[in-house]
Amino acid sequence: MASAAGNYARRMAESSESYWERADLVQTVLDALAAAGLDLDRLDVDQLAVTDQFHGGGKAVTLRLAELAGLADGASLASPPRVLDVGGGLGGPARMLATRFGCTVTALDLTPSYVEVAQVLTGKVGLADRVQHLVGDALDLPFDDGSFDVVWTQNSGMNIADKETLYRGFARVLRRGGTLAFQEPMAGEVTPLHFPIMWADDESSSFLRTPEEMRSLIGGFGFLERAWEIVTETTSLSSTASPPPAHSVQRIIMGEARLAAMTVAGRRNLAERRVATVHGVFTKE
Numbered sequence: 001m002a003s004a005a006g007n008y009a010r011r012m013a014e015s016s017e018s019y020w021e022r023a024d025l026v027q028t029v030l031d032a033l034a035a036a037g038l039d040l041d042r043l044d045v046d047q048l049a050v051t052d053q054f055h056g057g058g059k060a061v062t063l064r065l066a067e068l069a070g071l072a073d074g075a076s077l078a079s080p081p082r083v084l085d086v087g088g089g090l091g092g093p094a095r096m097l098a099t100r101f102g103c104t105v106t107a108l109d110l111t112p113s114y115v116e117v118a119q120v121l122t123g124k125v126g127l128a129d130r131v132q133h134l135v136g137d138a139l140d141l142p143f144d145d146g147s148f149d150v151v152w153t154q155n156s157g158m159n160i161a162d163k164e165t166l167y168r169g170f171a172r173v174l175r176r177g178g179t180l181a182f183q184e185p186m187a188g189e190v191t192p193l194h195f196p197i198m199w200a201d202d203e204s205s206s207f208l209r210t211p212e213e214m215r216s217l218i219g220g221f222g223f224l225e226r227a228w229e230i231v232t233e234t235t236s237l238s239s240t241a242s243p244p245p246a247h248s249v250q251r252i253i254m255g256e257a258r259l260a261a262m263t264v265a266g267r268r269n270l271a272e273r274r275v276a277t278v279h280g281v282f283t284k285e
């Protein structure tokens with residue numbers, strides 16, 4: 001049987017890590033924030049949102065998902081709720097959950113440069129005692145069974161073909177009665193997608209299943225559905241009126257030219273119903 005380290009090395013070589021990875025990202029992000037007129041010694045999570053919420057819809061949809069998940073009222077959650085953010089990116093959602101809802105958050109991401117940026121930004125906003133960022137693979141979660149109250153994931157499963165292993169892992173690390181909350185692009189009514197899209201240049205690394213396939217898969221791992229909302233419009237980059245600013249995460253990671261091509265393809269995918277993004281909230285039975 002392959003070791004966890006072996007699995008991880010294989011995944012790094014084969015999968016999305018090279019697609020997402022960027023050199024010198026800490027400096028690039030800090031330079032972009034400074035150029036936008038922000039004081040690097042007095043940052044707060046709201047100022048960072050354009051730069052660190054790496055999903056369509058940004059801060060507003062993170063807060064909406066948190067509301068759907070019941071984080072605002074804290075009902076049935078331990079205090080403070082222990083959250084695992086899978087595919088946490090630059091750490092924007094993790095910091096938002098810590099600041100707004102008092103959560104302690106462990107954010108795991110496959111891309112080392114993102115984790116490095118996440119650690120720097122978390123330090124700058126004074127949240128290092130509540131938010132930690134680790135490099136790791138969503139398909140090989142390095143945590144004990146039942147060790148989280150909430151598993152949270154936004155726009156991170158699209159490169160992952162093996163969704164059975166992904167959701168089995170979510171169920172394993174959640175305690176009984178815990179909450180799974182996700183924002184997940186899924187396959188629309190019409191296929192295939194137009195490329196490039198934010199997570200892939202072509203279909204060889206994009207793995208979307210339909211909402212009904214996902215619902216049935218998730219239910220099969222002992223999750224009870226609490227909320228299921230189609231949020232394609234509000235989470236589509238291409239539906240925004242103006243292009244994102246220079247310090248937006250999309251511009252920093254993708255660059256202006258690639259982002260323009262992604263916006264064109266995104267508009268077509270949206271208009272032709274080729275993608276359906278879902279906010280889902282489930283309880284682990």
Ligand SMILES: C[S@@+](CC[C@H](N)C(=O)[O-])C[C@H]1O[C@@H](n2cnc3c(N)ncnc32)[C@H](O)[C@@H]1O
Pocket residue numbers: 016017020052053054055086087088089090091092093108109110111114136137138139153154155156157159160
């Ligand atoms: C579009 S970004 C979303 C980041 C973050 N969730 C957010 O909303 O700001 C997708 C993230 O998924 C991560 N990712 C992709 N495959 C992964 C895997 N197998 N394990 C952990 N992270 C993964 C990428 O490194 C990237 O940071």
